Each structure stands twice: as structure tokens, then as C-alpha cells.
Amino acid sequence: MRVIICENYEEVSKEAAKLVAGLVNLKPDCILGLATGSTPVGMYNNLIELYKKGELDFSQVKSFNLDEYYPIAKSNENSYDYFMNDVLFEHINIKKENINIPNGEAKDADKECKEYEEKLNASGGVDLQILGIGVNGHIGFNEPDENLIAVTHKTGLTESTIEANARFFESKDQVPTMALTMGIASILKSKKIVLLANGKAKHNAVKALLNDEITTSNPATMLKVHNDVVLICDKEAYNG
Ligand code: GLP
Numbered sequence: 047m048r049v050i051i052c053e054n055y056e057e058v059s060k061e062a063a064k065l066v067a068g069l070v071n072l073k074p075d076c077i078l079g080l081a082t083g084s085t086p087v088g089m090y091n092n093l094i095e096l097y098k099k100g101e102l103d104f105s106q107v108k109s110f111n112l113d114e115y116y117p118i119a120k121s122n123e124n125s126y127d128y129f130m131n132d133v134l135f136e137h138i139n140i141k142k143e144n145i146n147i148p149n150g151e152a153k154d155a156d157k158e159c160k161e162y163e164e165k166l167n168a169s170g171g172v173d174l175q176i177l178g179i180g181v182n183g184h185i186g187f188n189e190p191d192e193n194l195i196a197v198t199h200k201t202g203l204t205e206s207t208i209e210a211n212a213r214f215f216e217s218k219d220q221v222p223t224m225a226l227t228m229g230i231a232s233i234l235k236s237k238k239i240v241l242l243a244n245g246k247a248k249h250n251a252v253k254a255l256l257n258d259e260i261t262t263s264n265p266a267t268m269l270k271v272h273n274d275v276v277l278i279c280d281k282e283a284y285n286g
Contacts, residue, residue: 047256047270050278055244059088061278062176062242067096069174069238075106079175079233080134081186082111082126085242086176090134097138104140110166111147112177112186113227116200118150124214125150148198148226155200159226163198166232175236179243182206183251183264187227190263196231200224230268239272243279249286252279 052058066089069076080086096102111126120127127147135145146165152158166172177185182204188194189204203211203223212218233239243252255266255277262268269275 048276050276051284052278052280054280055088058242058244058278058280059092062089062240063092065240066093066174067102070102070107073173074103076173077108077169079172079236080109080111081176081178082129083178085178085244087133094137104138107140108144108169109140109146110172113225114148114150115222116150116155116224116226118222120151155226159198159200163232172236174238174240175233177239177241179241179248179251179266180207181210181247181251183254183266185266186233187225188230188265190265192262194262194265195229197229198232199229200226230265234272239269239275241275241277243283246282246286248283252283
């Protein structure tokens with residue numbers, strides 16, 4: 047795993063945007079795997095700026111998002127659908143029909159997950175997957191557990207994730223307790239993976255990712271089996 051240690055969050059965001067922009071320029075019809083959470087927002091801001099300067103064109107880009115709460119209305123400000131439009135999609139020229147996010151409104155969650163995985167496979171595969179990391183080492187919504195489902199699936203959220211994500215909601219009891227998420231195998235199919243982490247709160251997760259053996263009790267450690275992962279983190283996440 048290549049590790050890029052940055053001075054601060056701004057630098058993490060710039061470095062990540064550089065990698066994404068490089069790929070979009072090199073392969074205008076690339077497939078991006080996108081993540082939510084607060085971490086990638088700075089990177090998205092940098093990409094929007096490059097687009098506005100005329101240095102990036104997303105007209106042929108396709109995207110697959112990692113996960114979505116379940117059940118949740120797309121109009122809910124805390125849905126990842128709403129979030130992605132707000133922080134990225136409505137500011138760039140990506141085509142609506144090229145955007146894929148697990149549907150939190152689906153009546154049949156299992157069917158939605160199966161179809162999402164099929165669409166992901168039929169697309170030819172993600173060229174570059176952006177990931178954040180949960181304080182407990184989750185990626186997407188693959189939470190630490192004894193067993194993990196490999197492909198896109200419905201999952202319960204752990205207490206620690208509900209607590210960590212409560213800051214976006216009015217109260218903790220409004221955080222959905224379920225989600226739809228790409229599985230670890232879906233994520234590992236991506237050609238390149240860029241994992242972003244910043245701040246002291248992520249130090250333990252980053253330390254475990256770099257030093258621990260592969261275990262489902264820290265899903266991020268499974269990234270070690272992939273041969274093209276770049277971790278971009280700030281000093282606080284790296285040193286604690
Ligand atoms: C959320 C998302 C993850 C994200 C993580 C970290 O629960 N499902 O994809 O990486 O938590 O979020 P943040 O970047 O806000 O710390």
C-alpha cells in the first residue's frame with residue numbers, strides 16, 4: 047500500500063483531487079467509485095473548482111456510490127443521494143443517467159442489491175474507488191463482524207457508526223439503523239483504490255489498517271489483498 051502523508055486536510059483533499067483529475071483527463075469515460083461522509087468533501091470541492099476553470103470534463107464519466115442508508119427517501123437531506131447531489135453532482139457536468147447510488151427507497155432491498163451488483167459488473171468495473179474509513183475500520187457500510195457478505199447487500203449499522211453519524215441528524219434516534227452497501231469483494235474489484243483519512247479520530251483505524259493482519263473485525267484490513275491502494279492521510283491520522 048502506498049502511503050501519502052499530508053500536512054493537513056486541505057492537502058489531503060488536493061492530493062486526492064489530483065489523482066481523480068488525472069484519471070478523468072486520461073480516460074474521459076472512466077468509472078469512478080464515490081464515497082460519502084465528511085472526508086471526501088474537500089476533494090469534491092477541488093474537483094468542482096477544476097471543472098469551473100474548464101480543466102475537467104465529467105460529461106462521459108460514470109459513477110457508482112458505495113452505499114446508502116435504508117430505508118431513506120432521496121429527498122431526505124441525510125440520504126447519500128441528496129448528499130452527493132449537494133456536494134458534487136449538481137456542480138459538475140456529469141449526466142444524471144451515468145450516476146448510480148443504491149436506492150434507499152427500494153421496496154425490495156435484496157433485489158435492489160442484486161441489481162446494483164449486476165450493474166456494477168456489467169459496467170466493466172470501477173477504475174478508481176474513493177474510500178473513507180470509519181473509526182471502527184468500516185469501509186462503505188461493511189461493519190466489523192465475524193462474517194461479512196462479499197457483494198452488495200443490506201446490513202445493520204453498529205452502535206459506534208450510528209453514534210459517529212448522528213452529528214448529521216437532529217438526534218441519534220433519527221439515524222437509520224440499516225444500509226445498503228457494496229461488499230468488500232465489490233470494492234476490491236476496482237482497478238485502483240484511494241483511501242482518505244484525516245484527524246486524530248481516525249488514527250486507530252489507520253494504524254490497524256497499516257499494522258494488523260487481515261480480519262473481518264476490521265474490514266479496512268481487507269484492502270491489503272489489493273495491489274493498487276493509495277492511502278492519503280494527514281499527520282494526525284497517521285501519527286495520532
Ligand atoms: C460513513 C460512510 C463511509 C464513510 C465513513 C466515514 O458511515 N458510510 O463510507 O467512509 O462513514 O465518514 P467520515 O468521512 O464522515 O468520517
